[in-house]
Amino acid sequence: MLSYIDKIKEISKRLLKEGQVDMVIGFRKGTLPMMNEPHFARSPEAVEHFVWDSNCGINLCNYLTSRTEKIGILAKGCDSRNIVTHIIENKIKRDQIVIIGVPCKGMIDRRKISAMFAGEIGEVIEDDNTITVKGKGFEKTIDKKDVLQQNCALCIHRNPVIHDEMVADAIEEQTDVDRYTDVREIEALSPQEKATYFEKLLEPCIRCYACRNACPLCYCPTCFTDESRPQWVGKGQDLTDVSTFHFLRAYHCAGRCTDCGACERSCPVGINMRVFTKKLEKDCLELFGWEAGLDPDVRPPLDTYKPGDPDDFIK
Amino acid sequence: MKIVQIDKEDWENGIKKLFEVYRLFAPVKEADFHNFKQIEAGQLPDLSCLNTRLSPKSIIYPQSEVMFKYSLDENEEDHHILKEVDKDYSPQAVIGIRPCDAKAFELVRLNFDSPDYKDPYWLNAYEATTLVGLACESPCSSCFCTTAGCGPYHAEALDLLLIDNGDQYWAKVISAKGEAFLAAAGWTVAVEEQTALKEIEVKKRAAEDKISAFVKTDKLREIETNDLYTAAFWEEVSFSCINCGTCTYVCPTCWCFDIQDENRGNRGCRMRNWDSCMYPLFTLHGSGHNPRGTQLHRVRQRFMHKLKYFVDKYDAGIQCVGCGRCIRLCPVNIDIRRVCGYMNSHVASADTCEV
Numbered sequence A: 001m002l003s004y005i006d007k008i009k010e011i012s013k014r015l016l017k018e019g020q021v022d023m024v025i026g027f028r029k030g031t032l033p034m035m036n037e038p039h040f041a042r043s044p045e046a047v048e049h050f051v052w053d054s055n056c057g058i059n060l061c062n063y064l065t066s067r068t069e070k071i072g073i074l075a076k077g078c079d080s081r082n083i084v085t086h087i088i089e090n091k092i093k094r095d096q097i098v099i100i101g102v103p104c105k106g107m108i109d110r111r112k113i114s115a116m117f118a119g120e121i122g123e124v125i126e127d128d129n130t131i132t133v134k135g136k137g138f139e140k141t142i143d144k145k146d147v148l149q150q151n152c153a154l155c156i157h158r159n160p161v162i163h164d165e166m167v168a169d170a171i172e173e174q175t176d177v178d179r180y181t182d183v184r185e186i187e188a189l190s191p192q193e194k195a196t197y198f199e200k201l202l203e204p205c206i207r208c209y210a211c212r213n214a215c216p217l218c219y220c221p222t223c224f225t226d227e228s229r230p231q232w233v234g235k236g237q238d239l240t241d242v243s244t245f246h247f248l249r250a251y252h253c254a255g256r257c258t259d260c261g262a263c264e265r266s267c268p269v270g271i272n273m274r275v276f277t278k279k280l281e282k283d284c285l286e287l288f289g290w291e292a293g294l295d296p297d298v299r300p301p302l303d304t305y306k307p308g309d310p311d312d313f314i315k
Numbered sequence B: 001m002k003i004v005q006i007d008k009e010d011w012e013n014g015i016k017k018l019f020e021v022y023r024l025f026a027p028v029k030e031a032d033f034h035n036f037k038q039i040e041a042g043q044l045p046d047l048s049c050l051n052t053r054l055s056p057k058s059i060i061y062p063q064s065e066v067m068f069k070y071s072l073d074e075n076e077e078d079h080h081i082l083k084e085v086d087k088d089y090s091p092q093a094v095i096g097i098r099p100c101d102a103k104a105f106e107l108v109r110l111n112f113d114s115p116d117y118k119d120p121y122w123l124n125a126y127e128a129t130t131l132v133g134l135a136c137e138s139p140c141s142s143c144f145c146t147t148a149g150c151g152p153y154h155a156e157a158l159d160l161l162l163i164d165n166g167d168q169y170w171a172k173v174i175s176a177k178g179e180a181f182l183a184a185a186g187w188t189v190a191v192e193e194q195t196a197l198k199e200i201e202v203k204k205r206a207a208e209d210k211i212s213a214f215v216k217t218d219k220l221r222e223i224e225t226n227d228l229y230t231a232a233f234w235e236e237v238s239f240s241c242i243n244c245g246t247c248t249y250v251c252p253t254c255w256c257f258d259i260q261d262e263n264r265g266n267r268g269c270r271m272r273n274w275d276s277c278m279y280p281l282f283t284l285h286g287s288g289h290n291p292r293g294t295q296l297h298r299v300r301q302r303f304m305h306k307l308k309y310f311v312d313k314y315d316a317g318i319q320c321v322g323c324g325r326c327i328r329l330c331p332v333n334i335d336i337r338r339v340c341g342y343m344n345s346h347v348a349s350a351d352t353c354e355v
């Protein structure tokens, strides 16, 4: 994946030089190990700051919402599916963007890696299949595939589903993954056990809304959590309010979420709120044979009615 | 300045005694990280932690705090009257607070304890609190406290500073509260001051030498507010920000709150909750107009407040103690050190800045 950068720069510069786009959205190197920052270039020179490695887990589609310029955008598999969803939902026009597809081998989980070491990590060096983690008094080389974000380890759409340019040949998709072991475990719990599970999961939440704001789907001008007339959700730390926020947000993502993992990645206290969206993803797959963001010309299931839609839940 | 020696063998015993006098708060490991929590008898502060994920500000200034209760039942005589709720302002001590986080309370105090206005909740809680700091021997690479008005051994904002000295802690007494804390724990063996102070000075320098991140703030005061406000760099700085508010919630010096009434049936309470300048709702007017309507406005506000308005208003340095939390926890890696560099080196006419 490291080798992509030359091609990324070449394409971005060309698009800017030829005036095909006003800006290209990519990443620049972060100031901490395992962090990159979403960044834009408006000139070929500015493209020099771009980087690409396994720390590009933020979903760049989030930066397209309602923009009016002509934009070139780097897109991993998941980003491209959110772009498709954006196009379907009229948050960006297809002819306004040039999608620079990046076949993705997965992003590393910086929390998981940090938790493996007692001391502070000073530097992380990456090559094709491994990362080497260095700190005061320790150095260790780890297989990248052992420290991927969970959503990336389970990803079955690593290649962009829609693109105008590609920075490399498509890579082989994973086929032997079971995406829903965790969801099934929760489904098997009794209602009381589920309640306890969710309570424990959400107990550390500080309601910063990083999960919501990192998500390309959460573009409502006023989120229901912020509505004051009527006020749907209390603003304190009451667990009912915290859970209401999470449950409702997840429902708003039903049939739209691509499991890009940006929400979980952004949470300052390490909550895996993806269990909610994954459950809905699984339901959409089982009930409607639906996976989000694969085709800009197909309306999503929660947006359409078909006579054959499952109705077993109506008793 | 008195220095007391605490043998680590006596630590557990002393803590046990402290429970009789104080509610104790200390770093506790939860999942993958530490946070300040109230500890119960039998529990010990986990002083191995570099620093806690969230700042300890919530001990004095809870994220969500009920101030009043009321009844809406018109059959009751005192309906629709706000009544103060009972609060526990019995002595509490924060053990293992880092010098930067303690210094943050001094900065926050400027807001909650001003000549015009005294915030009773914050002040009562602050008065009830003894801050027992732990000097940092191995600061993180993202700590920049020495150029943000404090440092790994900064003692002034504390009541007591603990210094790890192998088999023992040295406790440097800063205030009467600190003295009382030691007495309650039964730690009373004073060491020869001059020798200890000299050694502490050496350790202090060694810790300060380990700080590897710095900010320059010398020009912030003299640069024109409007020049900074209209600087070109804000687009670049703010581009990646998702306005999540994480930076402000984890920051020990951020103090903004919102007031809410919550009713259930015909009873209710008035509470205040942390709020953040990163949220559009923070400044939304009743008319629907929002003077800080874009992400750029909000990002600029956060940095202008911390690094310019605060500097100008209080003449007490920047509204940041260099703990580095916002850098480590920002999901998109917006780095206050970088932004401070842009601001401090801003030249209005050329609209260029040092990167």
Ligand code: SF4
Binding pocket: A057, A076, A077, A078, A079, A104, A105, A106, A107, A151, A152, A153, A155, A156, A157, A158, A159, A259, A260, A261
């Ligand atoms: S979810 Fe798939 S496409 Fe997205 S970052 Fe992970 S591996 Fe790449």
Ligand code: SF4
Binding pocket: A059, A214, A215, A216, A217, A253, A256, A257, A258, A259, A260, A261, A262, A263, A264, A274, A277
């Ligand atoms: S809910 Fe989370 S995983 Fe799903 S699209 Fe949004 S950020 Fe990505």
Ligand code: SF4
Binding pocket: A204, A205, A206, A207, A208, A209, A210, A211, A212, A266, A267, A268, A269, A270, A271, A273
């Ligand atoms: S990012 Fe984490 S802490 Fe913030 S609102 Fe979401 S779950 Fe809660």
Ligand code: SF4
Binding pocket: B240, B241, B242, B243, B244, B245, B246, B247, B248, B278, B329, B330, B331, B332, B333, B334
């Ligand atoms: S934590 Fe980062 S992304 Fe979130 S509001 Fe602060 S600067 Fe913006």
Ligand code: SF4
Binding pocket: B247, B250, B251, B252, B253, B254, B306, B319, B320, B321, B322, B323, B324, B325, B326, B327, B336
């Ligand atoms: S602004 Fe950032 S570095 Fe400064 S005190 Fe707040 S969280 Fe710490």
